[in-house]
Amino acid sequence: MTLTVRLPGPAATVSGRGQRWAEARAGSLLALPAAVYFLVFWVVPFAGAVWLSFTDYELAGVPAWTGLDNYRRLLGDPGFWNSARVTALYTVASVVPSIVLALAIAVPLSRPGRVNGVLRALVMIPAAMPLVATSMVWSAIFADEGLANTLIGLVGIGPRPWLTDERLALWALVIMTTWKHLGLFVIILTAGLQGLPSGVFEAAAIDGAGPVRIFARITLPLLRRTLLFVLVIAVIGAMQSFVPAFLLTKGGPAGATEVLPLYLWATGFGFERMGYASAIAMVLLVAMLALSLVQFGVLRGGDDG
Amino acid sequence: MTLLTRRRLLAAAALTTASGLLAACGGSEPEAAVPADGVPRGKLSVWLHQTKAYDAVFTKLLHSYVQEFGGVDVTPLYVPVDKLDAKLLTAFAGDAPPDLFKIGGWTIAGHARKGRLAPIIPKAMGVPDEKALVAQYDQNAISSLSYQGRLYGVPIDYTICCLYYRRDRFAEAGLDPDKPPATWEEVAEYSKRLTSADGRKVGLQWILGNPQWTLMQLLALVKGKGGGILSADAGTATLASDAGVEALRYYGSVGNAKLSNPLSGFGLFATGQAAMVVSGLFAMDLFPALNKQLVFGESFDIAPLPHWDGGQPVAPAYTWGWAVAEQSKLPYTAWHFIDYLQREDVAARQLKDASLLTPVKGWEKLPGADPKAMEIMAAAAPHADFGPRTPVWQEMAKALTDAGDAVAFGKKPPERAAADFDQAMRIAL
Numbered sequence A: 001m002t003l004t005v006r007l008p009g010p011a012a013t014v015s016g017r018g019q020r021w022a023e024a025r026a027g028s029l030l031a032l033p034a035a036v037y038f039l040v041f042w043v044v045p046f047a048g049a050v051w052l053s054f055t056d057y058e059l060a061g062v063p064a065w066t067g068l069d070n071y072r073r074l075l076g077d078p079g080f081w082n083s084a085r086v087t088a089l090y091t092v093a094s095v096v097p098s099i100v101l102a103l104a105i106a107v108p109l110s111r112p113g114r115v116n117g118v119l120r121a122l123v124m125i126p127a128a129m130p131l132v133a134t135s136m137v138w139s140a141i142f143a144d145e146g147l148a149n150t151l152i153g154l155v156g157i158g159p160r161p162w163l164t165d166e167r168l169a170l171w172a173l174v175i176m177t178t179w180k181h182l183g184l185f186v187i188i189l190t191a192g193l194q195g196l197p198s199g200v201f202e203a204a205a206i207d208g209a210g211p212v213r214i215f216a217r218i219t220l221p222l223l224r225r226t227l228l229f230v231l232v233i234a235v236i237g238a239m240q241s242f243v244p245a246f247l248l249t250k251g252g253p254a255g256a257t258e259v260l261p262l263y264l265w266a267t268g269f270g271f272e273r274m275g276y277a278s279a280i281a282m283v284l285l286v287a288m289l290a291l292s293l294v295q296f297g298v299l300r301g302g303d304d305g
Numbered sequence B: 001m002t003l004l005t006r007r008r009l010l011a012a013a014a015l016t017t018a019s020g021l022l023a024a025c026g027g028s029e030p031e032a033a034v035p036a037d038g039v040p041r042g043k044l045s046v047w048l049h050q051t052k053a054y055d056a057v058f059t060k061l062l063h064s065y066v067q068e069f070g071g072v073d074v075t076p077l078y079v080p081v082d083k084l085d086a087k088l089l090t091a092f093a094g095d096a097p098p099d100l101f102k103i104g105g106w107t108i109a110g111h112a113r114k115g116r117l118a119p120i121i122p123k124a125m126g127v128p129d130e131k132a133l134v135a136q137y138d139q140n141a142i143s144s145l146s147y148q149g150r151l152y153g154v155p156i157d158y159t160i161c162c163l164y165y166r167r168d169r170f171a172e173a174g175l176d177p178d179k180p181p182a183t184w185e186e187v188a189e190y191s192k193r194l195t196s197a198d199g200r201k202v203g204l205q206w207i208l209g210n211p212q213w214t215l216m217q218l219l220a221l222v223k224g225k226g227g228g229i230l231s232a233d234a235g236t237a238t239l240a241s242d243a244g245v246e247a248l249r250y251y252g253s254v255g256n257a258k259l260s261n262p263l264s265g266f267g268l269f270a271t272g273q274a275a276m277v278v279s280g281l282f283a284m285d286l287f288p289a290l291n292k293q294l295v296f297g298e299s300f301d302i303a304p305l306p307h308w309d310g311g312q313p314v315a316p317a318y319t320w321g322w323a324v325a326e327q328s329k330l331p332y333t334a335w336h337f338i339d340y341l342q343r344e345d346v347a348a349r350q351l352k353d354a355s356l357l358t359p360v361k362g363w364e365k366l367p368g369a370d371p372k373a374m375e376i377m378a379a380a381a382p383h384a385d386f387g388p389r390t391p392v393w394q395e396m397a398k399a400l401t402d403a404g405d406a407v408a409f410g411k412k413p414p415e416r417a418a419a420d421f422d423q424a425m426r427i428a429l
Helices: A016-052 A069-075 A078-109 A114-123 A131-141 A147-154 A169-194 A198-206 A211-222 A224-239 A243-249 A260-270 A274-299 B006-026 B052-068 B081-093 B105-113 B130-134 B139-143 B167-172 B184-194 B211-224 B242-253 B264-271 B283-290 B331-341 B344-354 B371-383 B393-408 B414-428
Strands: B042-049 B072-079 B100-104 B154-160 B162-166 B202-204 B274-279 B300-304 B315-325
Touching (some): A078 A169, A078 A260, A114 A169, A131 A169, A131 A243, A169 A224, A169 A243, A211 A224, A243 A260, A260 B081, A260 B393, B042 B052, B042 B081, B042 B331, B052 B072, B052 B331, B072 B331, B130 B139, B154 B371, B162 B167, B162 B371, B167 B184, B167 B300, B184 B274, B211 B242, B211 B274, B211 B315, B242 B393, B242 B414, B264 B274, B300 B371, B315 B371
Parallel strands (some): B042 B100
Antiparallel strands (some): B100 B315, B154 B315, B162 B300
């Protein structure tokens, strides 16, 4: 027995324009929940923060319009500039080694094989751990009698006050966040590497190119878009980093780890200067946007395959 | 007869729902501030910071109050001390504060200025007026809880700073444990002798990174030199002066900022790494709790806070207070419950069981506390200094901590740190 399905012709039901209208209406209806969500939880708070940044609002009474006062205040605020400097250092120090290490691990792990599959799963474990739990684990590692001092003791270095020395504390946070995010970057880069066309590599090998040359001239250029994605999320993540500094050092010692989001939080919820905190948030946002645009400009144009 | 159309039915349903919602949002009218029969009733929520010893005392008090005044139910929430301010703030911002709460006296001005606190109700406290209530307390302590002439809290957990020292460490270093340093110059001298070659053991260790303790420590040094942190009217910062810079220089010259302990100087004192620390009455219980081998009078002791040689004594002090939210619908009951917590027999129990001093008039004679501690505090009381009273206390204390820590860690010279503090305060004040 043969089952025949007859599809109705366009002319038999509605006109082309009518159908497009019906599809548009259905599409709009389907998109409505997401649009409402976006409006309520993104657009409205964002617009509110922009407006607050031009006001004096102390979590009581009505915000008073102050124009550009909050932005002017930023220029002369030593706390803001210290935090901006710490954030810049933290971003560079955590993003560069994270990506370099992730790439170094991803290249061998992207090759097929059961062992590599297991290793890829293992490397993801830190990324899957909650950041608060990770911070607690690392506070134990960096304690006086912790693993960090035990390890450096093996090579004859005396114990270090990792979290209470103003020259070490930021690097302690960098080590922790690198460990935490490495797995995610490895997986993304591994996926990118596995998607590259094998023919190009075979041709290069036939032409006598060595592994270093292949990596520099073929792998990296083809991986540009994946690298761009990893770089953008790494930079934004580092610039927004709050939890490690909040839990491990509270911004100390002597402001050495007071990253901008922590300063913003203290300004908003410690000093109750919501208007000023919003201005700091806007500056942070603009800085992140500018950096993302630069990254897009530099790395855009590659093709992963 | 009007037909009940679908549109009308929907409109009626919408109206009913809206009125129900409005009623729910609006809630009932606040009860009269003072009930006609003067009997407290209602369900109170209370927030206070966690301390093992006081929580046990408070829980018993709460039960006995509820038993005595059957119409009242009290729900306590014990919040970690470093989280209480942020939790209260978010509760105020969300229009859902507890009825009453324990609050640092140093934050009263900031909250009162924003209209978050309810002034006291004398009748609920069993007195005819505010003046009569004030007369029941230590003047310094209770006046620190007022703002623009109105009283917003009653004091509890009053402390005047003193010097804690390790008798065992003094003996090891060949110092007489019965002769603690009396001046800051002697503290520096003793500290040299108490500091080990590797710097892992020190003499005096400051409580670093903590705004409240930084303020009290620097207050003693700066004011003892004749200077000030803020001007008398709290309108300008005055740390960048000879006195301020000298105080910061001294601050950076003793202790080892890089010694680590989760409890800062308190923890280092408990382990014996620090031989001296500036602290309050509560530490009498804290140190033996941190280290079971510490026995007051044997392995550690207290002394009056040192002063500069030939200088005026300065006794940094603080008090917590009980306060009531302006939005509370049960202010009378809340103040009535607070009054119960402040009774003299209760104050004695709090002092005995939790080393928590309620500065009622004649607190020096309250039974329960160590006589030596009370004697030292009583002698220092005339010099009690609560520090600058400003609505921007949090910003001031944070900026001062930045300055003190920067000098202690050798990041900035004292002159620069003092100038940065003044600059930060110029923006904040």
